[in-house]
Amino acid sequence: MYLSEYQAKEILAQYGVAIPQGRIAASAEEAEARAREIxxxxxxxxxxxxxxxxxxxxxxxxxxxxxxxxxAAQELIGSTLVTEQTGPKGEKVGQVYVEAAVDAAASLYAAVIIDPKTAQPTILAAAVGGVEFETLAAENPEAVHSLALSRQGEVADATLLSFLNGLGISMAAAGSAAELLRSAVRALIKTDAVLVEINPLAITGADQAIALDAKMVIDGNAIPRHPELDGFVREAPVDDAERIARENEVNFLKLDGNIGLLVNGAGLGLATYDMVVDAGGRPANFMDIRTTAYSFQIARVIDLLVKDPAIKVILVNIHGGGMTACDTVAEAISFAYSRSERKPPIVYRAAGQNADWSRTMMKDRRLPFENAANITQAVNRAVVVAKQGRL
Amino acid sequence: MAVLVGKDTKVIVQGITGRSGTFYTDSAMRYGTHFVGGVRPGKGGAKHLDLPIFDKVAEAVKETGANASMILVPAQNATAAMVEAIEAGGGVVVCVTERVPVHDMMRVKDALKGSDSRLIGPNSQGILSPGLCKIGVMSTTHAQPGAIGIVTRSASLASELVAQTSGVGLGQSTTIGVGGDPIHGIGFRDCLELFKEDPVTKGVILVGEIGGTEEEEAADYLSAGPYGKPVVALIVGRHAPKERRMGHAGTLSIFGSKTVEDKETKLADAGVLIAKNADAVAPLMAKALRG
Structure with missing residues (x-):
């Protein structure tokens, strides 16, 4: 779960990370009132x-x-920001965070992650913070220094201070920066976060370290044991389709194209997605049916595809394995199609457990499908059908 | 011959009495895997699927001589189950359970330090040596004993490549799912080392994904010296939109993660043959082996 700036700062402040005074506001009036409190x-x-x-x-x-x-709040709230990370549609601004502006004498990049390579909490830092950091990290990865901590997040004072000195932080400011980082590490460990990013981390003229911006990513698998984060879970913007899919044991992402993908497994999902794009097609979604999904659950996710007017064809690519046999998916398709007026054409490719039986089911239930012998054939055919709008 | 498991592998199941545990133990048993018992705290002394149940892994290992464990417990119990199996000297520990918290895996890694146990997973379909031993949840419909070692981060693509390699008459020596999570037990590099020493394995297929550094570590290992067997790699996720999270949690690695093209270049420089898509893998391996 991704925590936005004000949420991350709220949590980090509780663990002792220095942040500027700030308040969240959902309207221009509220923003002004909150500013008066600072x-x-x-x-x-x-x-x-x-x-x-x-x-x-x-x-x-x-x-x-x-x-x-x-x-300022009037101009921002309700506007749509298009950044390099939002895609062309941009993201609408619902709230602003009003905070005391800080004059930074120096600004750095700092993050704490769980390094997958070493399975240890690790501090990453660079002498250049703010918007220039990403360019720097891409062009010169060696400029990002890293310091591995013990699995409990411990590090000796001398080690941490010499790490900070290596970034060009003055002796006078290093103590304050070290304290800030230790607090960030504690927050990472205590909240099951996989990322705490502080960018920029400012050093003020008075040699105090302060977090000007912050982001956190909490491990989604650990959220059940953090009831204190329920409020953030409720606030998280969730696409309706993605929520319905998740409740039905399917990983689903809504995208802009016209080819609906019905695939089991994350790897096969990515492989199919790649092949559709390589063939000149535009996927309408990413899908990964989990092995624990029953046919009636998969059917609820297919409901989302059949009712989407943008989808011209559904490309089925199933490799039947242990529990998700191909007939489970064929049955799900038949459930969804029997209750829908709209019945987009299907290009069907199935292999593995009960593949032949699933094709017989598709035929017997008179589903509008065409069989494909392999993935390449299925993908190429789906791209053509998406253009023609029929089989 | 095969790597890690074989005819002599004696397997216990942690979580044998659950819905998944029962289903997959039964199907692997039918396939021919030699199961010797199950573990379910509080049910010691009972029987399930005709196998003796123990309260603890250590007891089960002592009584049955088990040298492998299959873990199919709910996510909240998976960490304790892995640590228990590793500490009991469970041999090859296969954790199928998914959604294990990342922080918990640090504890598991601590337990592995200095231990002889090898962990496969979590979030793995398991390990299969066709005709000899299946520990996991994979389909065996198209599996055939043969010459190819397959290592994947994805269960569905593993099934796909098993079918493809059988289709071209190569078959599989062993297939291993390292798991889809960012922190896991054995990795690509370990598997490459094992397959190098295995006389039956004539070629290795690696299936990677965006994110993580498995592929880079494999490339470093292969660059270090002659491998002696063809290695074919498929890396998926080339077109996954950057701003959206797709696929395994392992693909969410904000740092040190390279694009698919970077991974392919690095592997190609190490002598690996790169398959352009999922359908191209087995034909490429067949060509490398048969000319």
Missing amino acids: ACEKFAVKSQIGAGGRGLAGGIKFAASPGAVRI
Whole structure:
């Protein structure tokens, strides 16, 4: 689960990470009122969207007074930001975070992750923070320094300080930066986070380290044991289709194309997706039917595909395995089609457990399908059918 | 011959009494896997599927001489089950359970340190040596004893490639699912080492994905010296939209993760043959072996 700036800052502050005073607001009036509660010389008004890159896209404005905060918030709330991470449709701004603007004498990049290679909590940091960090990391990966911690997140003081000195942080500021990082590590461990990112991490003129922006990613598999995060779970923007799919044991992502994909397994899902794009087609979704899904559950996800007017063809690529046999999926298709007026054509490719039987079922139940012998054939045919709109 | 498992592998099942445990133990038993018992705390002394049930893995190992364990417990119990099996010297520990928290896997890695046990998974379909031993949940419909070692992060693509390699008459020596999670037991590199020493294995297929560093580590290993057997790789996720999370949790690696093209280049530089899509893998291997 991704935590946006104000959520991540709320949590990090509880673990002792220094952050500027700030408040969340959903309207211009509220933004002005919240600004009046913050004692500072100038304000930053920051759009709360899930995607990164908002600074370059004009999603952060500065204001000299609470009245000016109101004007800035007016412009941001309800606007759509297109950043390099949102895709062309952009993301609508629902809320702004109003905070005391901080003059940074230096700004760094810092993150704490669980490094999959070593299975250890690891601090990553670079001497350049803010929007330039990504360019730097892409062009010069060696500029990102890393420090592996014990599995409990411990590190000796001397080690941490010398790591910070290696980033060019002055001795005077290193103590404060070390304390901030230790707090961030504790937050990572205690909340089952897989990422705490602080970018930029500012060093003020008074040698104090402070987190100007923050993001966290909590391990979705650990959320059941964190009831204290329920509030964030409820706030998380979830696509209806994706929610319905998840409740039915299917991983599903809605995309913009016209070829509906019905595939079991994450790997086969990605492989099929790649082949559709390579063949010039546009997938309408990504799908991975989990092995635990029953036919009636899969049918509810197929309901979403058949009722979507953008979808011109459904490409089925099933490799029947242990529990998800091919006939389970054929049965699900038949459930969904029997209760739908709209019946988009199907290109059907099945292999593995009960593949032949599933084709017989598709035929007996008079489903509008064409059989394909292999994935390449199925993909090429689906691309043609999507263009023609019929089999 | 096969790697890690064979005719002499004696398997216990942790979580044998559950719905999945019962179903998959039964089907693997029909396939010919030699099961010797099950573990279910509180049910020690009972029988299930005609197998003796024990309260603890250590007891089961002591009583039955088991040298492998298949874990099919709910996610919240999986960490404890893995640690217990590793500490009991369970040999080859196969964890099928998915949705194990990342932080828990740090504990599991600690348990593995200095242990002789080998962990496969979690979130893995398991290990299959056709005709000899199946520990896991994979389909065996198209599996045939043969010459190809298959290592994947994905169960569905493993089934697909088993069918393809059987289709071209090559068959499989052993197929191993390293699991779809970012932190897991044995990896591509370990599997490559095992297959190198296995006389039956004539070629190895690696199926990778965007994210993680498995493929890079495999490439580093293969660059270090002659491997002596053809290696074919398929890396999926080339077109997955960057801003959306697709596929396995392992693909969500914000750092140190390269694009599919980067992984392919690195593997190709190490002498690996790159398949352009899922249908091209077995033909490429057949060509490499038969000319």
